[in-house]
């Protein structure tokens with residue numbers, strides 16, 4: 038066994054590395070705050086901060102003065118406390134009754150999303166801070182408009198329960214057509230009036246923050262995720278709030294070859310060389326979270342040029358078409374860096390479209406094998422001015 042202990046350190050040498058630019062994160066927070074016009078920001082850090090590494094992201098947001106966070110479930114809430122986050126932590130997914138003691142122990146805010154959840158909260162000694170969610174049309178979670186006033190009254194009458202806010206979630210705030218978002222907002226206003234009109238309210242995700250001022254102004258807070266990470270879900274949102282990508286996903290070429298005309302590449306033989314072609318094999322695959330749907334559709338950055346994927350994405354490897362042997366990338370060698378996502382490679386919106394998915398799913402889908410590393414761009418520097426990556430030459 039002794040011979041292997043030196044390998045423990047080496048086992049953390051990343052094959053696929055997600056560089057997380059904390060300077061970009063701070064800058065995006067400033068852009069979000071400008072768009073919010075003084076309304077406090079609740080930082081949405083669910084799903085490991087959309088795959089960026091909550092241990093890197095949450096402390097930076099807290100140091101920048103963010104006082105409220107949201108996570109998907111109790112485990113993520115406890116993880117935030119373990120990081121020393123002492124602000125408000127809202128758990129978006131409703132509790133099961135057996136989870137309520139953990140909300141008390143860790144001071145987590147409860148999402149009351151149904152009369153059943155309200156009864157569980159009323160039956161437990163608490164104390165609880167609750168956010169009452171109204172289903173204004175997304176039909177995912179939340180009290181119906183009709184049942185909300187009575188539930189609010191019952192919670193208000195309970196001395197161990199504090200209602201922090203009434204809230205809802207918009208189904209189409211990222212999109213061009215805002216008619217349904219406005220219907221949802223009107224529904225929320227009616228429910229608010231029916232509860233006496235005095236409760237604080239929060240509504241805005243990134244899309245609403247970008248393009249629905251009535252979801253932002255005079256609300257208790259805004260709840261952005263995607264904008265903080267610089268991965269807007271649509272071009273519309275991207276055009277309205279100036280953010281830049283926080284993540285740059287990097288791997289290496291591990292093998293190169295010239296594939297003769299007519300030969301195929303990868304499983305299923307779905308790609309064929311029209312002419313002699315340099316093919317680079319890259320150490321990244323669907324086990325790192327790259328969608329297999331990127332087969333023959335994705336692109337990656339090599340020496341600042343975007344080159345297409347060749348053939349099926351494998352579990353741990355993918356192949357790139359570097360062009361002809363006498364082309365500008367004909368002399369690419371094993372060890373060279375490949376940018377799979379972000380500055381120097383494909384923008385998240387392009388890669389998401391190629392995979393038939395959304396930007397959030399790309400970063401949130403990165404697996405535990407991807408090592409997250411904090412980098413800092415110099416203030417005011419271009420997005421590609423990263424600190425040198427870890428030196429791998431000694432291992």
Ligand SMILES: *Cc1c(COP(=O)(O)O)cnc(C)c1O
Nearest residue numbers: 081206242243244260261262263
């Ligand atoms: C994920 C989520 C958000 C954040 O959405 P973005 O589009 O990333 O800004 C806000 N509110 C709720 C309820 C969510 O589930």
